[in-house]
Amino acid sequence: MPETPAIPTTLDPHVLRYLEHVRVEKRLAARTLTLYTLDLEKLAQFAVGMNVPLLQLQTAHIRRFVAQMHSGGRSGRGIALILSGWRGFFIWAGRQGLIPHNPVQDVRAPKAPKPLPKALGVDDAVRLAEFDNTGADPWLEARDAAMVELLYGCGLRVGELAGLDAIPNADTQRLGRGWVDLQAGEAHVFGKGSKRRSVPVGAAATAALQTWLQLRATPFGGEGSARLDTALFVGQRGKRLTAQSIWLRLRQRSQQAGLTTPVHPHMLRHSFASHLLQSSGDLRAVQELLGHANITTTQVYTRLDFQHLAKVYDAAHPRARKKPP
Numbered sequence: 001m002p003e004t005p006a007i008p009t010t011l012d013p014h015v016l017r018y019l020e021h022v023r024v025e026k027r028l029a030a031r032t033l034t035l036y037t038l039d040l041e042k043l044a045q046f047a048v049g050m051n052v053p054l055l056q057l058q059t060a061h062i063r064r065f066v067a068q069m070h071s072g073g074r075s076g077r078g079i080a081l082i083l084s085g086w087r088g089f090f091i092w093a094g095r096q097g098l099i100p101h102n103p104v105q106d107v108r109a110p111k112a113p114k115p116l117p118k119a120l121g122v123d124d125a126v127r128l129a130e131f132d133n134t135g136a137d138p139w140l141e142a143r144d145a146a147m148v149e150l151l152y153g154c155g156l157r158v159g160e161l162a163g164l165d166a167i168p169n170a171d172t173q174r175l176g177r178g179w180v181d182l183q184a185g186e187a188h189v190f191g192k193g194s195k196r197r198s199v200p201v202g203a204a205a206t207a208a209l210q211t212w213l214q215l216r217a218t219p220f221g222g223e224g225s226a227r228l229d230t231a232l233f234v235g236q237r238g239k240r241l242t243a244q245s246i247w248l249r250l251r252q253r254s255q256q257a258g259l260t261t262p263v264h265p266h267m268l269r270h271s272f273a274s275h276l277l278q279s280s281g282d283l284r285a286v287q288e289l290l291g292h293a294n295i296t297t298t299q300v301y302t303r304l305d306f307q308h309l310a311k312v313y314d315a316a317h318p319r320a321r322k323k324p325p
Helices: 013-024 030-050 059-071 076-095 122-130 138-154 158-162 170-174 203-215 243-256 265-280 283-290 300-316
Strands: 178-181 186-190 196-200
Touching: 013 030, 013 076, 030 059, 030 076, 059 076, 122 138, 122 265, 138 158, 138 203, 138 243, 138 265, 158 243, 158 265, 243 265, 265 283
Parallel strands: none
Antiparallel strands: 178 186, 186 196
């Protein structure tokens, strides 16, 4: 059983009472109690620096402390955790009648910047799509190659890929599934928010799908076998592949293809969008193809596109990285 951390007796008496309260009444874990203690020590130091008694701190003081932490490099998430601890202390102080209002109540941490989606470079994406594992089981090879072509060539989500049926039937739409019309060169998918959309299927994906469909039913005794699911992509027992299985197969295939970055299905969706935008510049079309309800969701790929341009500039322009003598 972990030992209860020692609480510094030099802390403000009200802080000591609060820490004892949360230790006994809330039975906080030792690690959490340590963090609360450190954060309240930090608050007390801020108050001393402002020459303001701890329980007389105002919202303006707290906002200033937040700005100092942020400018010092503290992440938005880290600041949010600190504010949570401070907020708890002042809630307790208010219940004790020590303060008229909680100065932390309306203070929020700076928003953490959303990380950009990871996309493969064009060369790596094409390398993966063209990879041919000649030593593999032809059945598995045809299936996995077709999955990669649809993920990268159509920008499908992994759930949309897993939800495709080989041949649409009465249950396909009722159960929220999709299908591929090879003659029309279109994939009809059931996406987020129960929204259907159609995306074009390119020549490479069509060829890969035709190869897979010729082999799909072979291990199960034909299309009419009771062992074979209606799914377009099935496992070796004839059942629909799960999203997790697709993740694992794609990761393995990217490693076999010699890519240094393990690839997951959404990375291929990001690559589809980024590469299409780089070539066309048509943000609205990319939005439609991805099935985004709001174009602001799609606009993240303009940032990826700028990053690509910046890398080209840095690598190619003679003045990009010119260092002063």
